[in-house]
Structure formats: structure tokens, C-alpha cells
Amino acid sequence: MTLHPLLAGRWSARGYDPAAEIAPEQLEAILEAGRWAPTGGGVQPVRYLVGLRGDATFTGIVDGLKRGNQSWTPAAAALVVLCTTDQPDEPKMHDYGAVDVGLAAGQMIIQAQAEGWNAHPIGGFRTELLTERFNIPAGTRPLLTLAIGRIADALTVDPDIAERDRRPRTRLPLAEVTYADTWGTPLGSGGTFGLPEVAE
Ligand SMILES: Cc1cc2nc3c(=O)[nH]c(=O)nc-3n(C[C@H](O)[C@H](O)[C@H](O)COP(=O)(O)O)c2cc1C
Helix, strand or coil, X not given: CCCCHHHHCCCCCCCECCCCCCCHHHHHHHHHHHXXXXXXXXXXXXXEEEEECCCHHHHHHHHHECHHHHCCHHHCCEEEEEEEXXXXXXXXXXXXXXXXXXXXXXXXXXXXXXXXCEEEEECCECHHHHHHHHCCCCCEEEEEEEEEECECCHHHCCHHHHHHHHCCCCCCCHHHHCECCCCCCECCCXXXXXXXXXXX
């Protein structure tokens, strides 16, 4: 199987180098990757709250994360909260806000990877804390935070964090999650498409 190297090399790391600083043009390229992601109906509902390690926005975002994420995110070079702007007068747009955020995040993660950075999606934050701290308007929902960091030498990282980073990454086999003909019938079971039994 030939997965693109940027996809094959991507993973959600936690052991970041606390001294690594991201160049403004690299951060801008990552944000541009989000901006150019497709959105439902082209409505562009995604907004980005951007903190650089050391600034008040970064600290505010860390404070809004759940405890488990506060242990490793301070070493990130940047934290970006992706929000979706709901548009109550056009409910259809609202339906796709999460999809739009996901697509933007996916592009940002791969752009970060291409720039030599790791990007780790985080859903574990307290919406009400971020909303209050950053005065996020009603109808705008923070949905995902991206930690962007430089992967550190595992020997320099807190052992608990290093242990989590060493855990094996697995996926369900492709044949278990792809269907054709009827729901649950594995794609290729008719013999027309030779998918491998296991794809991890
Ligand atoms: C919507 C979403 C929320 C996530 N929330 C967290 C989180 O709060 N903390 C964390 O450490 N990782 C979080 N992750 C990362 C996942 O745990 C990770 O992507 C998954 O285990 C697969 O590992 P991989 O990205 O290395 O392939 C989240 C990922 C997604 C897509």
C-alpha cells in the first residue's frame, strides 16, 4: 500500500521540545492550509484563535484544556483553537460546522507535517472556560484545538509522556470498515477488488 509519506508519517505526538519556536511564515502556512480547506456551501465558518508559547493567548488556551492535556501542551510552540461560526438564520450551514472544522484541521495537520512540525488534535478542553476567557460570541463554538510542536528526543521528555508516545498505533482493518452492496458486506468480497485483510 502506498500512502503518501506525509500521511504515513503523521501521528499525534505529545513529547514536544519546549524550546522550539515556530517561524511566523510556517505558522502562517499552516493557517493558510486551514483557510483553503473546503467548506459546506463555501460559507467559510471556521475561525482560529492562535496562541504562541509565551503569550497570553497560549496560556489562556492551556488553562482551558482538560487536565490530561495540560501536562504536555505547554511544550507546544503554538496552540490553535478552531471554532465554527453558527449562522442561526441559515441552519443548513450550522449542520456542517463540525465537518468544516475537521477538514481545516486535517489540512493544517498535513501542512504542519510538511513544514517539519507535528500537529496533535485535541478535543479535551472546557468550552465554557475558553468562551469566557476569550469572549467568544454566542453562536460560535470552539470545536478542536491543535497543538503544534517539534517532536523532542524521547530521552528528554517526561517518562509518562514518553510512554504514551511509545504506545502502538493501530487501526481497524480496511476490510472491516469498507462495505459494498449492502451495509456490512466487505468491499471486495465479490472478488472484484483485492483488499488486504489487514491494513495498519
Ligand atoms: C476530535 C479529536 C479529539 C482528540 N482529543 C484528544 C485529546 O483531548 N487529547 C489527546 O491527547 N489526544 C486527542 N486526540 C488525538 C487522538 O487520541 C489520536 O488522533 C488517536 O489516538 C489516533 O492516534 P494518531 O493521531 O497518532 O494516529 C484527538 C483526536 C481527535 C480527532
